[in-house]
Amino acid sequence: MDDYNRRHFIRTSIPGFLGLGLALPSITAIATRANAFEGRVPENGAINWNAFLEAVEKETAKQHLDDWNESDYVKKAAALALRLNLKDPALAKAFKNTEKGIGNKRIDFYDLEKQRDFQVNLLQFEKNEQIKHHDHPDMTGVILCATGSVDVWNYDLIEKKENKTVLLAETARATLSKGSVSTLTSKARNIHRLKASELTQLVDIFAPPYNKERARKSQWFKVDPKPLQKLHGKHKVYQATTR
Ligand SMILES: [Fe+2]
Numbered sequence: 554m555d556d557y558n559r560r561h562f563i564r565t566s567i568p569g570f571l572g573l574g575l576a577l578p579s580i581t582a583i584a585t586r587a588n589a590f591e592g593r594v595p596e597n598g599a600i601n602w603n604a605f606l607e608a609v610e611k612e613t614a615k616q617h618l619d620d621w622n623e624s625d626y627v628k629k630a631a632a633l634a635l636r637l638n639l640k641d642p643a644l645a646k647a648f649k650n651t652e653k654g655i656g657n658k659r660i661d662f663y664d665l666e667k668q669r670d671f672q673v674n675l676l677q678f679e680k681n682e683q684i685k686h687h688d689h690p691d692m693t694g695v696i697l698c699a700t701g702s703v704d705v706w707n708y709d710l711i712e713k714k715e716n717k718t719v720l721l722a723e724t725a726r727a728t729l730s731k732g733s734v735s736t737l738t739s740k741a742r743n744i745h746r747l748k749a750s751e752l753t754q755l756v757d758i759f760a761p762p763y764n765k766e767r768a769r770k771s772q773w774f775k776v777d778p779k780p781l782q783k784l785h786g787k788h789k790v791y792q793a794t795t796r
Contacts, residue, residue, distance in 0.1 A: 600636045602643035606666055608633050613670035613760040623693050623738035630758055631734040634697040637756070651677045651754060660684060672762035678703060678749035686793065688744045690770040693760050694737045698729035701753025705735045707742035711785055717795045721776060722788040744774065772796070
């Protein structure tokens with residue numbers, strides 16, 4: 554019962570509350586399932602949705618500490634995402650919902666969870682659908698490809714010039730297929746573009762979550778198709794304007 558916390562109570566049904574005194578074994582079972590990541594399943598075994606949220610909640614709560622390290626966090630969150638059991642019944646409804654979006658010629662967004670320190674979304678792209686260059690101000694992101702295939706280009710903003718002109722260095726490029734992840738921090742790879750080559754579903758974890766301020770600060774970029782001759786280290790550099 555040491556691990557009992559607010560979430561377990563929230564996720565316990567009303568009859569569960571009413572029968573609290575009589576139903577300790579079943580409530581303990583809920584806590585056991587919810588904490589499956591804490592040694593009750595093999596180190597790299599699949600974790601259920603509740604256990605995944607518990608673990609992400611725990612890791613993202615550390616963003617308020619002085620020694621928060623975003624690079625370390627995204628590695629941990631990526632490892633958790635890779636262990637998430639996507640067939641968990643708690644996620645099945647969300648995945649079922651995505652069927653309604655097929656054929657609507659736009660990318661579909663579904664909220665899976667939003668808390669003080671993070672949010673999780675499900676995104677669905679159809680073939681050739683894309684999200685053009687945009688940033689995630691003061692945020693980290695972990696993107697898990699659940700199904701399909703998506704190309705991801707990441708950039709760092711390396712210079713601000715006049716008239717909304719900026720220079721972006723392409724710092725990562727990958728094709729994500731089922732079971733692979735892409736990460737960004739507030740400092741590295743924060744700008745990205747995604748284009749799906751087939752029907753694709755992504756599970757995104759953002760920490761901190763979007764709020765009014767972060768949504769207001771987020772920007773779209775119009776990026777020149779050809780890189781500049783000048784290179785920033787080994788990376789291609791593109792001129793872009795913010796929109
Ligand atoms: Fe994004």
